Amino acid sequence: MASHAIETHGLTRRFGATTAVDDLSLTVETGEVFGFLGHNGAGKTTTVRLLNGVLAADGGQIRVLGHDPATDGPQVRARTGVLTETPSLDERLTAIDNLTIYADLYGVPTGQVNGRVNAILETFGLAERGREKVGGYSKGMKQRLALARAFLHEPDLLFLDEPTSGLDPVATQEVHDMIRHVSREEGRTVFLCTHNLVEAQRLCKRVAVMEHGQMVAVGTPHDLAHQIGADMRYTLEIAPDQTGAARDAVKAIATVSSVEASDAEDAELTLTVSDREAVPDALAALGAAGVRVYAVIPQQTSLEDIYMALHQRKGGAS
Ligand SMILES: Nc1ncnc2c1ncn2[C@@H]1O[C@H](COP(=O)(O)OP(=O)(O)OP(=O)(O)O)[C@@H](O)[C@H]1O
Ligand SMILES: [Mg+2]
Numbered sequence: 001m002a003s004h005a006i007e008t009h010g011l012t013r014r015f016g017a018t019t020a021v022d023d024l025s026l027t028v029e030t031g032e033v034f035g036f037l038g039h040n041g042a043g044k045t046t047t048v049r050l051l052n053g054v055l056a057a058d059g060g061q062i063r064v065l066g067h068d069p070a071t072d073g074p075q076v077r078a079r080t081g082v083l084t085e086t087p088s089l090d091e092r093l094t095a096i097d098n099l100t101i102y103a104d105l106y107g108v109p110t111g112q113v114n115g116r117v118n119a120i121l122e123t124f125g126l127a128e129r130g131r132e133k134v135g136g137y138s139k140g141m142k143q144r145l146a147l148a149r150a151f152l153h154e155p156d157l158l159f160l161d162e163p164t165s166g167l168d169p170v171a172t173q174e175v176h177d178m179i180r181h182v183s184r185e186e187g188r189t190v191f192l193c194t195h196n197l198v199e200a201q202r203l204c205k206r207v208a209v210m211e212h213g214q215m216v217a218v219g220t221p222h223d224l225a226h227q228i229g230a231d232m233r234y235t236l237e238i239a240p241d242q243t244g245a246a247r248d249a250v251k252a253i254a255t256v257s258s259v260e261a262s263d264a265e266d267a268e269l270t271l272t273v274s275d276r277e278a279v280p281d282a283l284a285a286l287g288a289a290g291v292r293v294y295a296v297i298p299q300q301t302s303l304e305d306i307y308m309a310l311h312q313r314k315g316g317a318s
Helices: 044-051 073-079 095-105 110-123 139-151 169-184 197-203 221-227 243-251 278-288 303-313
Strands: 004-015 018-029 033-038 059-064 080-083 157-161 189-193 206-211 214-219 232-238 256-262 268-273 293-299
Touching (some): 004 044, 018 214, 033 044, 033 197, 044 189, 073 080, 095 110, 095 139, 110 139, 139 157, 139 169, 169 197, 206 303, 243 268, 278 293
Parallel strands (some): 033 189, 080 157
Antiparallel strands (some): 256 268
């Protein structure tokens, strides 16, 4: 139990007739970046609020860093940082004042507050604007400040609800680097809610997919591809002008379920296959047809493909 940053059993929360979180049993390991995915209204933010003790559960158990957030709220909050969906910053105050108040609130030792605030503003690229009122900040700057605030008291566990929403590509990359850094170098745990599947694929070892409050899948992207029985895909680089002949040659192979050809500058053939034996069979057939093959590139099933397949399977178009 102690090695798990988060553990829930049968966690349930209703709002009137809506079951926002439905019998959720989940384990997040210490030090991992765990992706929490799901379409709008799937129950992600409600789960974060339950794990933070901001919201009471209707049923089930929660352990966060070994504590029950419903009864040990202060212990949990002292060791967790939260970036909420709509972070509240005091727009009448400067960034430095916003962070200083928060540092005091979260028990950063008084002698360390100034140093810590300046360092985090530097890290998040806000040092030069730290003395300006937050009301004059752009959306991306506010998001960066809110993130800085979540990191300020060096929490062991970070809840980040859509951390890159509203950020430009460069700032997004910086946030990704930061998340990787705190996880890999500092051993902190990150619970990451995101709609950005590329982000999840890049950062997360494991992801959970939520649908109508229920967890419909959990594991590494590789595990999930396997669970949904995703077909394997291979791209073959072939000689230009041979795509027609190549397509005819592989069409007859029973284990090849579909063929896409591209006639662009680099002629390519992408095979969707149900069995990897299709690869040598295809190479033999292509060789016999005089098609020259320069490379065979296995294509990983993307998290986006997996997500869409899970969503369709659940008839989840709510
Ligand atoms: N305070 C509340 N009062 C009533 N219903 C709520 C409340 N909070 C959440 N819900 C409902 O619970 C369900 C889950 O909402 P939640 O905000 O957890 O989803 P989400 O996965 O975070 O969605 P999004 O991707 O849009 O942020 C929704 O049907 C939502 O309307
Ligand atoms: Mg949400």
